[in-house]
Amino acid sequence: MEKSKLGWNESFEEKYMLYKDKDFLVARVICSERYKYKLLCNGEILNAEVSGRYRYKSQRHRDYPSVGDWVVVAKFIGETSGVIHGLLERENAFTRKMPVSGGRKIRDGRIIGGTPEEQVLAANVDTVFIVMSVDGNFNISRIERYLTLAYNCGVTPVIILNKVDVTDNIEKYISEVREVAFDVPVHAVSATSDINMDCFNTYMLSGKTVVFFGSSGVGKSTITNYLLGTEGQKTSMISTSNGKGRHTTSTSQMLFHKTGCMIIDTPGLRELQLWCDESAVDKNFRDVVELIEKCKYRDCKHDTEIGCAIKKALESGDLSRNRYESYLDQYGEVNYNSKAKRMAEVQYNKFYTRLDKK
Ligand SMILES: Nc1nc2c(ncn2[C@@H]2O[C@H](COP(=O)(O)OP(=O)(O)OP(=O)(O)O)[C@@H](O)[C@H]2O)c(=O)[nH]1
Ligand SMILES: [Mg+2]
Ligand SMILES: [Zn+2]
Structure with a gap:
């Protein structure tokens, strides 16, 4: 199957330039399980794992391929297996x-x-x-x-x-x-x-x-x-x-x-914890955010303040309590995780700086 039929586009072509002088093929990950991958590469299914160097350079889970990813692979001649050498930056x-x-x-x-x-x-x-x-x-x-x-x-x-x-x-x-x-x-x-x-x-x-x-x-x-x-x-x-x-x-x-x-x-998800930016919560809860913007005071806690649009909407029923609680829940969770997220980012940057010096 041609790459273009698998979702390949100009943007991936550009990202692939990084590897162009090497003898790698591009492939799409169609299945991934415990760091073992099935790839579709020029119409053929390959079994693959990442190279030692790839593993050495990767610290986070997100550095490893997932289903849907585009990777560059070195195929073993005459075999239906290969080694993954790189991950093309994801579109999403x-x-x-x-x-x-x-x-x-x-x-x-x-x-x-x-x-x-x-x-x-x-x-x-x-x-x-x-x-x-x-x-x-x-x-x-x-x-x-x-x-x-x-x-x-x-x-x-x-x-x-x-x-x-x-x-x-x-x-x-x-x-x-x-x-x-x-x-x-x-x-x-x-x-x-x-x-x-x-x-x-x-x-x-x-x-x-x-x-x-x-x-x-x-x-x-x-x-x-x-x-x-x-x-x-x-x-x-x-x-x-x-x-x-x-x-x-x-x-x-x-x-x-x-x-x-x-x-x-995909397999059923038992748990769905948020790992995202506040902006995603805001986009999802744009009705609540719109109300918050109407509160008289910028730092309104939506509690006892005069001119609180949230309080008013909750009282009139324009905003349901469940909806507001969902918003507070998600907002709190994202904030709680954002500290961990920032710390993980710092660790990762340190790891990369050390790696670059080697
Ligand atoms: N009544 C009814 N049952 C359905 C319908 N669709 C699926 N089912 C049944 O629901 C059960 C679970 O379906 P699956 O397709 O295996 O569910 P799944 O979401 O893939 O589950 P996981 O793979 O465990 O994540 C099966 O017994 C299906 O027959 C439907 O439209 N109506
Ligand atoms: Mg299923
Ligand atoms: Zn308010």
Whole structure:
């Protein structure tokens, strides 16, 4: 498959110049699992790992390739494997704070402890589908979190409410979502009952990359399989059966749609901590920010101050308490993480300065 069909563009061509005099090939990461990668390179699938030098120069999780990334690779002659020597700067990345394993504590409803790090879940994407099912999984504050991360990534989000076949009241769900989503498209579908599935046609365009995010069991893989048709299903989803006959996706994987669109199916996210700038929160909560700007005092704490627009809106019901609390929650979390984020940045710069001197 040609590079241009995989989303390659002039900007990547420019970034590739850095490596042009070397004998490297370019490839797109279609699967990554524990630092082992599957790449699509000139129509061939290669198994690859990063070189020793690459590892030596990389300190953060985000320095390593993720699904959707473009990398430069040296292919072993006559084999379907190679070594990754570089990562082309990303156009965008959907990231979250890496879930902390071990030593985690919850304080004020916030997870603390462990190494604070950013985790790239998918790179170089054109559309982020946020999937939620209209059953017990439905949760507005979770949608608000996904939206903040999508805004941070700078990619158009689209909300998919799946399993409409299990509710008689889809309008209620849609209107709740619309209240927090503004101009973000919202589509109610059923992948198993084939309801409104043609809404995906607008997004499935040649050379574009779309990604599905959402909790486990909301139907991301079922939607992906529907879109790919029987042919796609044969290209083996990487899934593990959990003993109940259900297949839980264990690794993100890029699949290829007949239109030439690339679909990334991801494993369900149990945790979605914010690792982003305040501006992403502000963009998501522009209704709250607009009110804050109307407060009489610049440093209004929205508590007992005279002329507080937030207080007034909460009293009149123009602003719901849940919405305001979501805003405060996210704002607090981003602020809390921003200190760790800055410290990680300092560490990283030190590491790089040392490396440059060598
Ligand atoms: N009723 C109903 N069930 C659905 C629909 N779409 C998917 N399901 C069911 O939901 C269950 C989970 O679907 P999956 O596609 O595996 O969910 P997933 O989001 O990929 O889950 P993970 O891979 O664990 O993240 C399966 O039993 C599907 O048959 C739908 O539109 N309606
Ligand atoms: Mg799945
Ligand atoms: Zn105020």
